[in-house]
Amino acid sequence: MSQIIYADCNGSHPPLQEVKEYLQKRLQGPFANPNALHGPGRNLHAALEKSRAVIANYLGAKNEQVIFTSGSTEAINSVFHGIMPYAREERRHYLVLSAVEHPAVLEAAKKYESQGFSVKIVKVNHQGIIDAEELQDLLKKIGSKVALVAIMAANNETGVLQPYEEIARLCQKFTVPFLCDTTQLIGKLPFNFEKSEIDFAVMSAHKIGGLPGSGVLLVKRPTSLDPMIQGGGQEHGHRSGTQNYLGIECMAMALHVSQEKLAKAKELEESKLRFEKIIKERFKKVTIIGEESPRLPGTTAISYQGIHGQAVQIELESHGVFVTTSSACGDNEPFTSHVLKAMHYSDDVGRGVVRVSFSNHSDFHNYEKITETLSQAYKKLSPIGHF
Numbered sequence: 001m002s003q004i005i006y007a008d009c010n011g012s013h014p015p016l017q018e019v020k021e022y023l024q025k026r027l028q029g030p031f032a033n034p035n036a037l038h039g040p041g042r043n044l045h046a047a048l049e050k051s052r053a054v055i056a057n058y059l060g061a062k063n064e065q066v067i068f069t070s071g072s073t074e075a076i077n078s079v080f081h082g083i084m085p086y087a088r089e090e091r092r093h094y095l096v097l098s099a100v101e102h103p104a105v106l107e108a109a110k111k112y113e114s115q116g117f118s119v120k121i122v123k124v125n126h127q128g129i130i131d132a133e134e135l136q137d138l139l140k141k142i143g144s145k146v147a148l149v150a151i152m153a154a155n156n157e158t159g160v161l162q163p164y165e166e167i168a169r170l171c172q173k174f175t176v177p178f179l180c181d182t183t184q185l186i187g188k189l190p191f192n193f194e195k196s197e198i199d200f201a202v203m204s205a206h207k208i209g210g211l212p213g214s215g216v217l218l219v220k221r222p223t224s225l226d227p228m229i230q231g232g233g234q235e236h237g238h239r240s241g242t243q244n245y246l247g248i249e250c251m252a253m254a255l256h257v258s259q260e261k262l263a264k265a266k267e268l269e270e271s272k273l274r275f276e277k278i279i280k281e282r283f284k285k286v287t288i289i290g291e292e293s294p295r296l297p298g299t300t301a302i303s304y305q306g307i308h309g310q311a312v313q314i315e316l317e318s319h320g321v322f323v324t325t326s327s328a329c330g331d332n333e334p335f336t337s338h339v340l341k342a343m344h345y346s347d348d349v350g351r352g353v354v355r356v357s358f359s360n361h362s363d364f365h366n367y368e369k370i371t372e373t374l375s376q377a378y379k380k381l382s383p384i385g386h387f
């Protein structure tokens with residue numbers, strides 16, 4: 001098989017070359033408990049704090065606002081868990097979410113819904129963007145009873161960007177805490193926690209070319225959160241458990257390299273738009289999801305109406321191109337994802353979506369190969385592909 005193209009950077013980004021080289025050397029040691037008082041422990045603690053300072057600096061946060069976690073899912077769950085005492089005390093029983101959130105947010109909200117909280121969903125338009133006016137009207141009505149607003153910065157399936165700074169300002173106006181799922185944004189586009197006015201932001205190292213199993217929760221006022229994980233009091237008691245210091249050092253390295261590569265975002269986006277334009281010209285039945293919205297520079301969710309995404313994925317894979325579908329598959333029957341449903345796409349389009357996701361680190365010439373491979377796949381599948 002010729003060269004392999006991995007086009008699932010939104011799913012998990014392979015570790016960057018710099019991270020692999022760092023890790024290879026780093027595996028020679030030292031190893032110790034970074035919270036121990038002996039010499040090796042103190043040295044590792046210093047390295048951990050250096051990583052924290054690097055990460056805080058790149059994300060526009062203060063060192064004490066950075067809490068290390070195992071990734072975004074844990075960070076998101078920590079926020080839901082952590083605000084509960086305050087929510088109950090102040091009788092704030094609404095959770096406000098967008099319709100296109102990641103399951104980490106949706107399922108956490110569902111848990112508290114089963115414990116008496118009411119979940120309000122803010123709709124998105126056909127282009128995948130929330131209606132800020134609807135949110136404002138909602139907060140005007142029930143703002144004093146809202147425990148948390150959770151709206152993502154960038155959608156994992158479509159790459160559509162929400163106006164998260166405007167949402168943060170609205171939440172501030174109504175004094176409602178705002179959790180912004182920044183998992184897909186960080187490392188791909190500039191982000192500054194302090195300027196954004198967000199209360200809680202999250203990241204997963206493996207989405208930016210670090211290692212799986214490490215991540216960050218950024219908290220404007222860390223004392224405002226009840227810790228979800230109890231134990232030895234690490235992370236100033238905000239998240240107990242010995243820190244994954246190797247993962248954290250690699251995460252700092254990945255973020256450092258990603259910051260340097262942010263300048264590539266424009267070029268990446270131009271390559272993506274060229275690819276999308278050619279495919280649309282060749283195939284009139286193709287839809288680019290969220291095409292008219294601001295999107296992540298390297299994300300395309302594309303559908304050929306009537307052809308199953310899984311069939312396209314398999315065809316591409318046979319040519320060494322790895323993409324994902326957005327629809328999950330139950331009993332071999334593909335269904336339209338909640339994100340595409342919320343954007344009012346029919347099943348005919350929704351079941352057809354494949355996601356091509358690259359990053360600023362990718363070889364942009366990959367788009368040329370994908371253009372040809374996808375064209376061949378659509379040509380092959382179109383006479384037989386109707387549902």
Ligand code: PLP
Nearest residue numbers: 071072073102104156183184204
């Ligand atoms: N939020 C978004 C938008 C994501 O894309 C993901 C991962 O796919 C997560 C949260 C959860 O990240 P992790 O699985 O690394 O905890």
